[in-house]
Amino acid sequence: MADLVTHIDPALYSQLLVFFAPSIDAEELARELGLAFPGLAVAGCSTAGEITPDGIATDTVVAMAMPRGSFRVVTDIIPDIRAMTVESGASAARRLRAALERICGNRAEGSGHRFGLILIDGMSYREEMCVSAVAMALDGIPIVGGSAGDxxxxxxxxxxxxxHAYSNAAILVLVETNHPVEVFRTDNFSPTDHKLVVTRCDPERRIVHELNAEPAAQAYAAAVGVGPRELTPMRFAAHPVVVRIGGNYYCRSIQRVNPDGSLSFFCAIDDGVVLTVARPRDLVRSAEAELARLDQALGGLDLVIGFDCVLRRLDATRRRIRPRVEELYRRHNVVGFFTYGEQFGGMHLNQTFSGVAIGRPRTT
Known part of the structure; x- marks a missing residue:
């Protein structure tokens, strides 16, 4: 906390974003931030690992402050998202957009660049409905975010x-800035010919009991060439399963094996869904290509707020490329956290690196 106080003058900033390890008492953190930065709005969530200016960490608080002169920010909370409906989520997003319009006033067309952030309880199983409702109501403001971790x-x-600290909630943040911005997502997998059909599942709890009419863990283990006892988060990270939607493939990552041999997923799942086993591509090379593209498109990167899947962190550790990932993120000023899932547009995704790239302000 002393380090934050040294670097942040609350009078100069409009918003503080905070991502913190689950080992940290959230109520105490909220109280201390309120005392340290009176009048400064704060929003954030717990993580499955933090992306800091010094590299990847797992027991820290990472904070970023948005300067008042170049960032106009409004935030709100959707409580009890398990009881949320599409209409109530959309209404919350419309109210927040109206609040942003009020504080921005009659700005000239093109004078500001806008984006939204969404931070959702990663154990709520409601990310799909929440982000689709919000994205629909924002009507063109691009949104990106991450599922809070534990x-x-x-x-x-x-x-x-x-x-205040909450659970079973979603935080919405809308931003207008003088900086050029672009939301993005990238992944590092390619589909194989191995198919697994969901033949029995519990959609509400995202649990798959059977794949190809066999016990789910047994069928998946056979498809990736290991024994059921070898199924760990590291193994799931190395062998993701994907679904094809509109010609593109999206991850439906496995969270864990349950005692009864079923599989819990990070994303929505249903009977009849065809899962394709995927093979990983070079994680560093794919992320580096996307960050280089953003750097060129925006005329230099000032900051990247990044949401990276926890399974990518585990995969980087297993493949012993974590130092290369850290060096890449430091070089491109990536700050953020590791998630239980990523939001991009109106979709909830897994095993991606998503975020918003903020370029350097352009002057005449």
């Missing part, structure tokens, strides 16, 4: 908003 415990996550 390390690798998969117990309970925490969301932080203006002095």
């Amino acid at each position: 390390g690798l415990r998969f117990g309970a996550t925490t969301q932080l908003h203006d002095g």
Whole structure:
């Protein structure tokens, strides 16, 4: 906290984003931030690992402050998202957009660049409905975000908003800035010919009991060439399963094996879904290509707010390329957290690196 106080003058900033390890007491953190930065709006969530200016960490608080002169920011919270409907989620997003319009005033067309961030309880199983409702209501404002994490415990996550800690909630942040911005996503997998059809599942809890009419863990293990006892988060990271939607493939990552041999997923799943086993591509090369593209498109990167899947972190550790990932993120000023899932547009995704790239302000 002392380090944050040294570097942040609350009078100069409009918003503080905070991503913190689940080992940190969220209520105490909220109280201390309120005392340290009176009047400064705060939003954030717990993580499955933090992306800091010094590299990847797992027991820290990472904070970023948006300067008042070049960022106009409004935030809100959707409580109890398990009880949320499409209409209530859309209404919350419309109210927040109206609030942004009010503080921006009659700005000239093209004078500001806008984006939205969404931070959702990663154990709520409601990310799909929440992000689709919000994206629909924002009517063209691009949105990106991450599912709050709980390390690798998969117990309970925490969301932080203006002095209070919540669970089962989503935080919405809308931003207008003088900086050029672009939301993005990238992944590092390619489909194989191995197909697995969901033949029995519990969609509400994202649990698959059978694949190809066989016990789910047994069928998946056979497809990737290992024994059921070898199924770990590291193995799931190395052998993701994907679904094809509109000609593109999207991950439906496996969270864990349950005692009864079923598989819990990070994303929505249903009977009849065809899963394709995927093979990984070079994680560093794919992320480096996307960050280089963004750097060129925006005339230099000032900051990247990044949401990276926890399975990518585990895969980088297993392949011993974590130092290369850290060096790449430091070089491109990536700050953010590792997630239980990523949001991009109106979709909830897995095993991607998503975020918003903020370029250097352009002057005449």
